[in-house]
Amino acid sequence: MELIDGKAVADQIKAEIAREVETILANGGRAPHLAAILVGHDGGSETYVAHKVKACEQCGFKSTLIRYEADVTEEELLRKVDELNRDQDVDGFIVQLPLPRHISEQKVIEAIDYRKDVDGFHPINVGRMSIGLPCFVSATPAGIMELLSRYHIETKGKRCVVLGRSNIVGKPVASLMMQKSNPGNATVTVCHSATPDIKEICREADIIIAALGSPEFVTADMVKEGATVIDVGTTRVPSTLTKSGFKLTGDVKFDEVAPRCAYITPVPGGVGPMTIVSLMKNTLLAGQKAIYR
Secondary structure (H helix, E strand, O other), X not given: OEEXXXXXXXXXXXXXXXXXXXXXXXXXXXXXXXXXXXXOOOHHHHHHHHHHHHHHHHHOOEEEEEEXXXXXXXXHHHHHHHHHHHOOOOOEEEEOOOOOOOOOHHHHHHHOOOXXXXXXXXXXXXXXXXXXXXXXXXXXXXXXXXXXXXXXXXOOOOEEEEEOOOOOOHHHHHHHHHOOOOOOOOEEEEEOOOOOOHHHHHHOOOEEEEOOOOOOOEOHHHOOOOEEEEEOOOEEEEOOOOOOOXXXXXXXXXXXXXXXXXEEOOOOOOHHHHHHHHHHHHHHHHHOOXXXX
16 A cells, blocks of 8 residues: 655645746746635634745745635625636735635636636636636646546546545546546546445446545445555544544545555645645746636
């Protein structure tokens, strides 16, 4: 069993990006600029945004954090999105999800200029991705593909089971895994809450990508010997063993599943760091106008 070290790969990619930014600056260009909007004080969102700001520093990017209280109106938030769309100095920006209930996430996503949508959530980027055109690919699926690539995990002709059908992970990663590309070219099955016989389906899989948000859902009896397991889940569960009183738990029962695997990602330290570094890659592309002029 080989552990897929997302943190080590992410550090490597950040160093690659930083070198590229140095070259841009040496040639008289400017550093890419990422802005982030954070609404309210959700613990998970606070952590993610702090990691993103730190990653910007490590890559040599300029970053701006815009904060609103949870009672901000949808109109005010949309005005800020419009302002960032028109700001020539901002290459890409994100609105950290989830948003408070009184704000339509879909309306906000669609208000973002797709050329600055470095999260890759805008329908134009999602549509372009699904037919294999250049676009901003959403960060978690892009991070998963990068891990498969850097660990030289064969996907062509393999059976891949994706657990979960969210717009942010399940659907896009299923689409990427079936594209005519490397990694890709897999035979993909998507399982969700209405799927019967999930255990039997998983047992056939060479690659399982678990993105349900259901702690320790995948158990040893669902995984065949020699499979690759990518665990996207990050649920905070109470713990008496940590100072914070909680620990991050994946969708895979790691201790019992790992011995059966050829490759497996841990939680934390697997997919999570790759999500942030993929956002950095998209921001670099936005700064270079590499996808959209």
